[in-house]
Amino acid sequence: MKPEPVLAKRPAGAPRHPPDDPAAAGRAGAAGRGHGTTALQASRAPALQAPHCPDAGGRVPQTCSGTLRITLPATETGVRRGLAQVFAALRQGVLAGAVARDAAQGQAGAAEPVPQVPQSACDRIELVLAEALNNIVEHAFGPEPPAPATESRGVTAPGLIALDLSAGAAQLHCTIRDAGRPMPDGQAPAGRPQDIDAAADLPEGGFGWFLIRRLTLDLCYVREPGCNRLSFVIPLSAEDPPRPHGL
């Protein structure tokens, strides 16, 4: 049995997916579609706390409200389940604390607005995270990822991916860490648009980094000792970020 992704702290009443039900990921991802928005409503569910942030030198961060940490095995099915957990958490308002707090700034005295994330922003989050995580599965850990190892305290063990999310009013900050191989040349791929003008020789790959860069802001890749660290910001707007020059 493959281990399911570990949620740092699951809110009371949060459903668990059956560990070996691959369809659960799809169902969870599909749930909520068809609505204009997904509820990031300010529920009173306890905010998730990141118990330990290895990238912060072992210090427990001062403010963990509105953050979500998920650790998942570096496999394609692990990514599916991890994404399902992200969206289950989003629907339960796990990140709502930060969203509501930010949204209320400058509106002192006003009733806290109910933050709503457009469905297209949820779709964007799912696509970007899937691309980034599956790239790690494929390239950092190779075609045959090692069997998921147990997580040691404060360290991303080989075969595991740590995903940290924190929400602001208009943006989702994402940091992904893994102990796999570094990116070639120590840099994240440029993600240039593919040439699709030659219909006879259409590219079948190379779209992943284009989509990541197209849909994120402030992307940063750093190779830390024994660890890849990729961070970026996903706008929560209904419309995609402006098309950068040349893309």
Next chain:
Amino acid sequence: MELAAERHGDMLLVRVAEPRIDAAIAIQFKEAMRELVADGAPRVVLDLAPVGFLDSSGLGAVVAVRKSIGPDRRLELAALTPAVARVFRLTRMDSIFTIHPATPGPEPTANRQAAPAAEASLPDGADEA
């Protein structure tokens, strides 16, 4: 990998009964499609109405199927959900494929619910303004 194929004259209608075409399933999808299109239908229509998520691996698989059936046959797409349409739009693959708002031909009864939703969500273009 759940695919259902129906032959209607020249058209082979393939309905994808999966909620996701992603890295975990792209290779299976590609292989299953290659078997289905081996019947030689000149026109293959891929009904993606139930597919709520498609990533770059899924996109690559669809492109691979198109290339595998050769230049004399057509692979068309139908009933894209908004998330799937966005991937085709951002990568400009929407200019390569003929994309139908709804499933063409005899309407499969099971698809009656999906078609109107897909129609309403078709290429908005607004995101790319």
